[in-house]
Amino acid sequence: MKFAQILYDKAHWIFEADKKPEFAPDIFLVDITDKPEIQEGWDYKELKGEFTVPVIPDPVEPPPTVEEMQAQTLLNTEYLVSKSELLGGM
Known part of the structure; x- marks a missing residue:
């Protein structure tokens, strides 16, 4: 037999045993003998008794560092000053 x-709400540990082991009452085991595709890390929906492949979100771009923001501010300021000088201070 195979258990998870x-x-x-995730398949944390998958193992095989001759019968369902008796662990502490707060350890929840599900018989997955007939579901060989299930892997550790898969999501488990207890109400439906279903396993699903986890959805991994796209990586989030980290926010700019203080130095990057300062450099962008300096570039913007230099651009505006140059533009003002080219247009004759309008």
Whole structure:
């Protein structure tokens, strides 16, 4: 038999045993003998008794550093000053 320990709504640990082991009452095990595709890390929906492949969000671009923001501000300021000088101070 094959089992998955569920922790925080995910298949945390997958293992094989001859029978369902008796662990502490707060350890939740699901028999996945007939579901060989399930892997550790898959999501588990207890109400439906279903496993699904986790959806990994696209990476988020980190915010700019203080130095990058300062450099952009300096470039913008230099651009505006140059533009003003070219247009004769209008």
